[in-house]
Amino acid sequence: MTDSLEYNPFAYAMHEDPYPTYARLRDEEPVYQNEKLGFWALSRFDDVLAGYRDWAAFTSTGGIALEEVGTDSAPSMIGMDPPDQTALRKLVVRAFTPTRVGALEPRVRRLTTGFLDQVVEAGECDLIERFAALLPSDVISTLLGAPQEVHSDLRIWTETLMHREDGVAKPPEAANQAAKSLIDYFGVLIEEKRKQPADDLVSALLEAELDGRRLADLEILGFCFLLISGGNETTEKLIANTVHQLARHPDQRRALLDDPSRIPDAVEESLRFRSPTQYMVRTTLRDVSLRDRTIPAGHKVMLLIGAANHDERQFDAPERFDIARKMERHLAFGFGVHFCLGARLARLEARVAMEEIHQRLPDYRVDESGVSVVHAGNVAGLATLPIRFSPSAPIGV
């Protein structure tokens, strides 16, 4: 696997050969312009951070992807700036406090052990198909208040919604169909919760008030979409990438087996090293001068998270996976007003996943010949992760 290219969906978005690598951009064209495709890109850590910080110059209202996303019918706060975004964010932030997220841990663990128990006797599996793709979707569906029997439909629709052919900007027809199925379903869910509220996010949003008014169904739908589209594939990639990198670094894996309290450090390093979200897009609201160039107002700018997280101006030996690394911060969850709302939940899921994998499949080995990589818009990571391990009996929770 040619790592730098495989994990660089920016390169694929360019439709160009040879693809510019992140390293070349950072060193030679830190303020990069692609005239043919009409966008700019920032790749150095400091510049990407400044871009996230300065929402008044780099607006989210022009869209946060280069390609069409196929969910325009359900607008959400990720495509807004303060104060509109701040007001909407306040309504959901309560579902992601340390207490609320912490309360999800038993459920996350039960789901995790349930999925792993289904494979332990076989001695082999594709960890993504049997586990990493299933857990995040189940957790978000639960959070929203969707009943168990629709979780697998929701997961399949979300996967289809997010799927893109490499080098094709337009979403495939199947993605539009999946968006429609999700909209229809969330419409039904909202109606159900209106009749019978419960302790879940959709019910809470139905009760919430914004400037003295209730939210429109379309606004609630926007939240549902945002959570499933933002939280599923990214967390799946985080779990799979962490397992993969630890398999490639047996000494560091040994350290985790000896001292599981280091798992959160491994998760952070995995977020930096193989950031599931490789970039977000902004639009300049005014002319922005940076280094010796000026990006004129009204232009799309990619903030390249993947490149920033490998900038040697910020990280020592950034191409080394090192769970002992001391990091002030990385940009895998973005920064500033749009900082990932689900970061705490993603970290919880990844930690529990690693704890239980090391408990149940401690000697897992990755079959590198079967590993493959996928890009869906700005998300990059493993599509398949075949592993083998000593079969054992299910343990249960």
Ligand code: HEM
């Ligand atoms: C490893 C997993 C994840 C990664 C890498 C990730 C990445 C990101 C990034 C980079 C942003 C910033 C977007 C921007 O600046 O335009 C973001 C925002 C967001 N994420 Fe995540 N995310 C992850 C998991 C989740 C989960 C599990 C959820 C929900 C349960 C979630 C919900 C959101 C929401 C709602 C926003 C928008 C916040 C706003 O606009 O104020 N994310 N995420």
